[in-house]
Amino acid sequence: MKNSTQPQSSFKKLCRKLSPERKDSSSQRQHDNNGEDKNRDLEAVFAYMDANRDGRISPVELKKSFETLGEQLSDEEAEAAVRLSDTDGDGMLDFQEFSQLIKGDEKFTEEEKKVELKEAFRMYIDEGEECITPRSLKMMLKKLGESRTTDDCKVMIQAFDLNADGVLSFDEFALMMR
Numbered sequence: 292m293k294n295s296t297q298p299q300s301s302f303k304k305l306c307r308k309l310s311p312e313r314k315d316s317s318s319q320r321q322h323d324n325n326g327e328d329k330n331r332d333l334e335a336v337f338a339y340m341d342a343n344r345d346g347r348i349s350p351v352e353l354k355k356s357f358e359t360l361g362e363q364l365s366d367e368e369a370e371a372a373v374r375l376s377d378t379d380g381d382g383m384l385d386f387q388e389f390s391q392l393i394k395g396d397e398k399f400t401e402e403e404k405k406v407e408l409k410e411a412f413r414m415y416i417d418e419g420e421e422c423i424t425p426r427s428l429k430m431m432l433k434k435l436g437e438s439r440t441t442d443d444c445k446v447m448i449q450a451f452d453l454n455a456d457g458v459l460s461f462d463e464f465a466l467m468m469r
Contacts, residue, residue, distance in 0.1 A: 330390075337389050347383035349373070367434045375410055405465075412464050423448065423459040 340348045340356040348356075350369035357364040364372075373384055376392040384392070417427045425444035432439050439447075448459055451467040459467070 333390050333393055334386070336393070337386050340389075347381070347385050348389060349383050353384075363436070365434065365436045371411075371414060375407055408465050408468060409461065411468070412461050415459075415464075421460075423464060425457070428459075 337348070338344075340352055342352045342355060350366070350373045353373060354364050354366065354369040357369075372392075373382065376384055376388050378388055378391075379385070412423070415423045415427055415431045417424065417430075420427065425441050425448060428444040428448065429439055429441055432444070445457070448457065449455075451459060451463050453463050453466070454460075
């Protein structure tokens, strides 16, 4: 369920797949030459995804990069991945934002992680609601291209529903995402 509940996860997975430094992490590239190799790898992946060479990756470029590699990314996933990583609010990923995303959570403070989780959580709740219901989960999964029945969604929620109320609160969602 983790992949379908966090739009960003498939984006991270693809970027890590593209990045040579992730492929041969066992040798750690002879201690990374002070990070120069990592930056070159990230620059190469970024350049590959930045099709129009404007120094930013749009959701459309992100989606096309996935398609080129034989991976699927919905419009909603591409937009969510960019939105969740876009710190300057321009609707695109510059190299710095892209780099932060790929380098992972170790760079984020606990507060930044919580803000990111809340943004992801909000994508799964209906307007006016405070929790993820089977109905809202079904609707979001459909937007992400995954068709599930309401009963399937109830089962998915049950797996992480600590107080057995049939819905996921933010705290339950946060535990699930760890």
